[in-house]
Amino acid sequence: MTFDDPYYHLHDEDYAAPFAKVRAVHADMIAMGGRKRIPLSGTWRFTTDLFDEGLRQKWYRDPPDTPADWRIPRDYEDAAADLVPVPSCWTVQKPEWRYFEGSGWYVRHFSFPPAHHGERVFLRVGAANYQAIVFLNGIFLASHRGGSTPFFIDVTAHLQPGDNRLMIAVDNRRRPERVPMHHCDWFNHGGLYREVDLVVVPAVFIKDIVVTLVPDGSFGTIAAHVEISEALDSAVDLAIPELGIAARIPVTAGRGTLRLAARPELWSPATPRLYEVEARLGGDVVRERIGFREIKVRGHEILLNGQPLYLRGICVHEDDAELGKATTEADLRRRFTHVRELGANFVRLAHYPHHERAAELADELGILLWEEIPVYWAIDFANPGTYADAENQLLEMIRRDRNRASVIIWGVGNENADTDARYAFMSRLAHAARGADPTRLISAACLINRQTFCIEDRLAADLDVIGLNEYFGWYEPDMTGLERLIENSRPGKPVVISECGADAEAGHIGAPGALFSEEHQVDVFRRQLQILARADYVQGFCPWIMYDFQTERRHTRHQRGWNRKGLIAGDKATKKRAFHFLAEHYRSLNR
Numbered sequence: 001m002t003f004d005d006p007y008y009h010l011h012d013e014d015y016a017a018p019f020a021k022v023r024a025v026h027a028d029m030i031a032m033g034g035r036k037r038i039p040l041s042g043t044w045r046f047t048t049d050l051f052d053e054g055l056r057q058k059w060y061r062d063p064p065d066t067p068a069d070w071r072i073p074r075d076y077e078d079a080a081a082d083l084v085p086v087p088s089c090w091t092v093q094k095p096e097w098r099y100f101e102g103s104g105w106y107v108r109h110f111s112f113p114p115a116h117h118g119e120r121v122f123l124r125v126g127a128a129n130y131q132a133i134v135f136l137n138g139i140f141l142a143s144h145r146g147g148s149t150p151f152f153i154d155v156t157a158h159l160q161p162g163d164n165r166l167m168i169a170v171d172n173r174r175r176p177e178r179v180p181m182h183h184c185d186w187f188n189h190g191g192l193y194r195e196v197d198l199v200v201v202p203a204v205f206i207k208d209i210v211v212t213l214v215p216d217g218s219f220g221t222i223a224a225h226v227e228i229s230e231a232l233d234s235a236v237d238l239a240i241p242e243l244g245i246a247a248r249i250p251v252t253a254g255r256g257t258l259r260l261a262a263r264p265e266l267w268s269p270a271t272p273r274l275y276e277v278e279a280r281l282g283g284d285v286v287r288e289r290i291g292f293r294e295i296k297v298r299g300h301e302i303l304l305n306g307q308p309l310y311l312r313g314i315c316v317h318e319d320d321a322e323l324g325k326a327t328t329e330a331d332l333r334r335r336f337t338h339v340r341e342l343g344a345n346f347v348r349l350a351h352y353p354h355h356e357r358a359a360e361l362a363d364e365l366g367i368l369l370w371e372e373i374p375v376y377w378a379i380d381f382a383n384p385g386t387y388a389d390a391e392n393q394l395l396e397m398i399r400r401d402r403n404r405a406s407v408i409i410w411g412v413g414n415e416n417a418d419t420d421a422r423y424a425f426m427s428r429l430a431h432a433a434r435g436a437d438p439t440r441l442i443s444a445a446c447l448i449n450r451q452t453f454c455i456e457d458r459l460a461a462d463l464d465v466i467g468l469n470e471y472f473g474w475y476e477p478d479m480t481g482l483e484r485l486i487e488n489s490r491p492g493k494p495v496v497i498s499e500c501g502a503d504a505e506a507g508h509i510g511a512p513g514a515l516f517s518e519e520h521q522v523d524v525f526r527r528q529l530q531i532l533a534r535a536d537y538v539q540g541f542c543p544w545i546m547y548d549f550q551t552e553r554r555h556t557r558h559q560r561g562w563n564r565k566g567l568i569a570g571d572k573a574t575k576k577r578a579f580h581f582l583a584e585h586y587r588s589l590n591r
């Protein structure tokens with residue numbers, strides 16, 4: 001049977017192999033600060049494809065004509081597809097797509113004059129959950145793994161005059177080898193749920209620019225690292241007018257670093273000062289707003305700009321009853337307003353990289369962030385392909401957000417049992433994070449040792465801050481376990497309670513001890529805080545979670561498809577008693 005045989009695809013189980021050979025990865029990313037985007041957001045065509053027929057039958061090779069023009073029958077037609085908005089999750093577009101897990105084909109036609117004067121045109125996809133395979137004008141360009149980070153594909157050579165047909169097959173299937181794997185506690189929304197843009201740059205352009213305060217305790221040196229698109233010797237002009245900086249970064253074989261004496265006003269939650277930073281290479285300009293601050297640990301302390309910092313935190317998912325995982329400016333602003341009302345200074349963006357606008361806003365508002373990748377629960381730690389995927393997601397997240405002063409912690413995982421394979425995998429990730437960004441703290445949300453009731457995780461040696469998820473008062477009703485844990489542990493570094501909490505259905509009033517009641521939720525927090533106050537190494541409290549969120553796992557009468565540990569209900573408006581309790585507690589802290 002040959003490739004052109006009409007029945008070939010029925011027996012071709014290697015149909016997906018070619019698409020794994022060309023992947024868009026972190027090294028393909030382009031600095032986006034201030035760049036002009038040509039949006040491809042708007043209305044797209046969309047078809048669900050449960051059996052991967054599109055890849056098997058090569059739908060992308062067929063021209064978008066109508067059945068009247070076909071010589072042989074087909075199983076797919078652009079014009080027969082549904083119309084959907086991009087960005088969006090298909091899971092919220094139609095009731096019958098709610099639980100659809102498979103490939104969804106997105107098609108968008110656009111006209112774009114072929115690039116001239118050596119310009120290059122890139123496609124930027126803000127996020128596609130989980131895998132995306134991109135075709136332009138019938139040709140496969142690249143695929144991408146990872147549901148929450150952006151990717152870039154050079155489309156310059158494939159643009160044609162007049163109409164261009166962009167097809168993206170997005171696959172949200174859960175699989176054991178993915179990151180996250182098939183089992184997790186949030187809803188598996190599928191789709192092109194962040195913005196899709198074209199970006200036009202000159203032939204040689206600034207690929208990456210990172211400007212930071214050197215964390216040497218002097219608060220007097222700024223470092224700039226630049227990467228340009230070609231391995232050339234050149235120079236990039238750097239300007240920070242408000243600091244009187246106009247300097248030239250020498251570039252050798254595509255990369256350059258410069259250190260400069262400077263005394264910026266330091267960024268902090270109280271003074272979220274941002275500076276306009278401009279990098280210029282010929283006609284190419286990248287503009288960022290950057291805050292300068294130092295984050296460090298010393299013994300049990302976390303120091304921000306040399307001052308002890310206690311993290312008054314709250315976790316949050318990217319989840320919305322109407323939008324699914326898609327994010328709007330209004331949703332983000334409401335979230336940060338609630339963070340302020342709670343008196344929090346810190347947000348854990350769980351359990352995957354959130355929309356990049358979250359960190360931009362946090363920079364402006366003075367809110368500290370923990371960002372993480374979805375190395376969640378039982379990852380296939382022994383699988384090298386899984387590691388490559390996780391590390392790429394980590395480096396994409398870091399590359400996207402490392403000019404954001406608000407981000408103080410990179411999280412490399414959540415609640416992974418302490419096995420040898422997991423230790424090898426995650427210590428390697430911690431090392432990769434540190435290598436990519438030595439100016440932030442590395443953490444992971446760890447588990448406690450239930451035999452010894454102790455904070456004891458081999459990974460702790462590779463972390464700056466130990467995140468600790470514990471659910472005493474809820475999954476483990478006996479709070480004396482927490483007391484024992486605190487007595488037994490000598491972690492030798494700061495610990496942040498990265499999760500704790502209890503489900504409460506808004507309006508379900510009971511008494512302490514009555515599961516799913518608002519009183520019980522408050523009681524869990526009250527008792528938690530009393531015990532944790534005894535541990536000088538606990539330098540932050542970041543309970544689970546700001547809002548109730550959707551998840552396929554939870555089906556009791558009080559849950560009905562929602563995790564109800566929110567301080568605020570899923571309407572993002574109804575505050576539970578625990579919100580007010582925690583707000584009062586945070587206000588009472590003199591730190």
Ligand code: GCB
Pocket residue numbers: 185351414415469499544563565
């Ligand atoms: C956890 C997980 C989080 C869950 C939460 C819960 O430990 O990290 O993703 O949603 O517990 O509510 O059980």
